[in-house]
Amino acid sequence: MKNINSIAVLTSGGDSPGMNAAIRAVVRSAIYYNLKVYGVYEGYKGLIENNICELKSSDVSNIIQRGGTILRTARCDEFKSPEGRQKAHQNLKEKGIDGLVVIGGDGTFTGAKFFSQETNIPVIGIPGTIDNDLYGTDYTIGYDTALNTVVEAVDKIRDTASAHNRLFFIEVMGRDAGFIALRSAIAVGAEAALLPEVKTHYEELKEFLLANNSHKKSSIIIVAEGERHGGAYNIAERVEKDHPEYNVRVSVLGHMQRGGSPSAFDRVMASRLGVSAVKALINGHSALMCGVLKNEDVLVPFKEAIKDTKQLNQALLDINKILTI
Numbered sequence: 257m258k259n260i261n262s263i264a265v266l267t268s269g270g271d272s273p274g275m276n277a278a279i280r281a282v283v284r285s286a287i288y289y290n291l292k293v294y295g296v297y298e299g300y301k302g303l304i305e306n307n308i309c310e311l312k313s314s315d316v317s318n319i320i321q322r323g324g325t326i327l328r329t330a331r332c333d334e335f336k337s338p339e340g341r342q343k344a345h346q347n348l349k350e351k352g353i354d355g356l357v358v359i360g361g362d363g364t365f366t367g368a369k370f371f372s373q374e375t376n377i378p379v380i381g382i383p384g385t386i387d388n389d390l391y392g393t394d395y396t397i398g399y400d401t402a403l404n405t406v407v408e409a410v411d412k413i414r415d416t417a418s419a420h421n422r423l424f425f426i427e428v429m430g431r432d433a434g435f436i437a438l439r440s441a442i443a444v445g446a447e448a449a450l451l452p453e454v455k456t457h458y459e460e461l462k463e464f465l466l467a468n469n470s471h472k473k474s475s476i477i478i479v480a481e482g483e484r485h486g487g488a489y490n491i492a493e494r495v496e497k498d499h500p501e502y503n504v505r506v507s508v509l510g511h512m513q514r515g516g517s518p519s520a521f522d523r524v525m526a527s528r529l530g531v532s533a534v535k536a537l538i539n540g541h542s543a544l545m546c547g548v549l550k551n552e553d554v555l556v557p558f559k560e561a562i563k564d565t566k567q568l569n570q571a572l573l574d575i576n577k578i579l580t581i
């Protein structure tokens with residue numbers, strides 16, 4: 257057990273729905289365990305610029321249902337250097353802060369790993385990214401909400417696609433990972449999904465479309481942003497050139513996937529991980545990410561969460577294949 261009296265919390269990298277619920281859980285559980293708690297504004301940038309304020313329980317009232325992050329977020333190059341991290345350390349020391357909770361994705365945890373190695377300040381991470389691409393946890397905060405946003409949008413596109421007998425390529429987020437694409441494809445009954453993890457050759461796609469076109473009038477193809485053909489516009493252009501008879505359209509859902517009120521699932525996940533992070537600091541842990549695996553709370557070293565690649569669920573890949581005939 258380490259003697260922790262005062263902690264800080266920040267959000268960093270791309271925001272995700274449920275980050276506010278996680279901030280609330282960190283603040284309220286810290287106060288519950290008699291710790292002083294600070295909020296750092298704009299991620300690591302705020303840590304370096306000393307944009308740090310004490311938070312009371314009432315400061316996190318009425319935020320559990322809000323998307324975005326009340327602490328705001330940023331990507332910060334200065335924190336990538338030891339000098340930047342030393343400035344941040346100095347600011348925490350001056351305020352007597354002896355523990356840090358960071359909410360974000362792999363970039364956030366990479367910074368946190370170096371910071372915890374170079375200073376005596378323990379750091380615990382909470383996975384917050386819509387991409388769900390962190391190893392060691394079944395879910396990241398924001399993934400479920402983003403998925404529901406995609407499903408709602410694609411259902412609407414399906415109506416117009418079928419009214420016009422159109423072939424739609426719909427691009428969803430997931431820089432290097434196909435988690436949103438695979439699950440949303442199953443949920444909307446897409447005709448196909450193009451994923452970064454599965455090498456689909458262009459010829460294969462063409463054959464599939466030809467076969468599909470004989471018994472279906474409209475089609476939805478979900479394209480993960482990090483997929484190998486260079487995005488929905490590129491692939492649609494190629495298909496249109498080869499098959500001028502297809503009525504092709506593209507829709508890139510973009511940042512709408514990152515916004516909106518978090519789902520009940522994400523709110524509960526965020527609350528659970530927020531409490532878990534504060535307990536981990538009190539119990540003397542550092543350089544770990546709090547996660548949930550098979551519905552059990554787990555602590556995963558940052559170096560594993562960042563380095564190891566989380567695989568897509570093979571059972572879901574099989575289901576998708578079976579259902580897209």
Ligand code: F6P
Binds near residue numbers: 270361387431514
């Ligand atoms: O990491 C989450 C994510 O939503 C990715 O899927 C996407 O590539 C990226 O953020 C875009 O982030 P931004 O526009 O903020 O740079």
